[in-house]
Every structure is written in C-alpha cells, then in structure tokens.
Amino acid sequence: MGNITFTMIKPTAMNKGFAGKILEKITDGGFRIQAMKMLRMSKADAEKFYEVHKERPFYGELTEFMSSGPIVAAVLEKENAVEDYRKLIGATNPKDADEGTIRKLYATDIQANAVHGSDSDENALIEASFFFSKKEQFDKDGNLI
Ligand code: ATP
Numbered sequence: 001m002g003n004i005t006f007t008m009i010k011p012t013a014m015n016k017g018f019a020g021k022i023l024e025k026i027t028d029g030g031f032r033i034q035a036m037k038m039l040r041m042s043k044a045d046a047e048k049f050y051e052v053h054k055e056r057p058f059y060g061e062l063t064e065f066m067s068s069g070p071i072v073a074a075v076l077e078k079e080n081a082v083e084d085y086r087k088l089i090g091a092t093n094p095k096d097a098d099e100g101t102i103r104k105l106y107a108t109d110i111q112a113n114a115v116h117g118s119d120s121d122e123n124a125l126i127e128a129s130f131f132f133s134k135k136e137q138f139d140k141d142g143n144l145i
C-alpha cells in the first residue's frame with residue numbers, strides 16, 4: 001500500500017495543450033507511470049467516477065465538464081504516492097495553490113483545475129481499476145503488475 005495514486009489531466013488542460021508539460025512535472029517529481037491512456041468519458045462514466053460528490057452542488061457541472069472532451073488517465077507509482085502527488089498538484093482552487101504546483105501553473109479555475117489526484121490509498125486502487133485492467137498496468141521492469 002501507499003505506492004500508487006491515480007490522476008487525470010482534465011479536459012481544459014488537454015485543450016490548452018498542457019498534457020506534455022504536466023507529464024514532465026509528474027516524472028520530474030519522481031513518479032513512474034505504471035499505466036496511461038487518453039480517452040473521453042461518457043456523462044455516465046463521469047457520474048460513476050464522481051459518485052462520492054453526488055450530493056454536492058457542483059456534481060452536475062463537474063460531470064458535464066469531465067465528459068466534455070478527452071482526458072489523460074494514469075496510474076503513478078512512488079513511495080507515499082497519494083500524499084506526495086497532492087503536494088505536487090496543489091490546492092483544489094488554483095488561487096490557493098502554492099507557486100510551482102501543477103494547478104498553479106496549468107489550472108483555469110476551481111472546476112477546470114488541470115488534474116485530478118486520489119485522496120487515499122484505497123481510492124487510488126478503486127480509481128485505477130475503474131480505468132485500467134490488469135493487462136494495462138506495468139511494473140518498473142515492464143512486466144504486467
Ligand atoms: P480532485 O478530486 O479532482 O483531485 P480535490 O480532491 O482537490 O480534486 P474535491 O473536493 O475532491 O477536490 O473535488 C473534486 C473536483 O470537483 C475538483 O477537482 C474540482 O474539479 C471540482 N470542484 C470542487 N469544488 C468545487 C466548487 N466549489 N465548484 C466547482 N467545482 C468544484
């Protein structure tokens with residue numbers, strides 16, 4: 001436990017051409033890409049993924065946004081991955097994000113905040129398996145996990 005997190009590069013950041021720069025920050029930050037793909041979620045996919053936020057006022061808008069265009073989904077490996085990745089991405093609202101963080105550099109606003117990052121080890125595993133099968137996840141030697 002504790003060595004993977006799940007991320008998505010959100011539609012606005014994709015649209016603005018920031019995918020490469022964000023992936024560079026991720027690998028420079030010491031994360032290894034264990035799985036990665038580009039896809040567009042359906043509204044139903046986004047509703048399922050964000051089910052925990054169902055009661056929040058922004059649920060409809062958020063799921064609309066997350067299904068509005070392609071994203072990059074990835075599983076990242078590093079010691080203490082969940083916590084370290086949340087440090088690298090910065091606060092949910094880019095206005096509150098520290099200098100040099102991914103959200104400070106590449107977010108548009110609180111909704112279009114460039115990237116998603118898992119909030120616990122348990123959710124990282126659930127989110128990784130939401131997008132990736134066992135045949136799409138690789139260890140550092142290039143073998144299936
Ligand atoms: P994420 O889960 O995407 O890594 P987070 O954990 O920092 O972000 P959450 O509270 O889990 O933040 O919210 C999930 C997502 O919902 C946010 O990343 C953002 O896109 C959107 N969101 C959160 N708060 C608001 C808000 N007040 N208005 C609009 N969208 C919001």
Ligand code: MG
Pocket residue numbers: 117118119
């Ligand atoms: Mg969250």
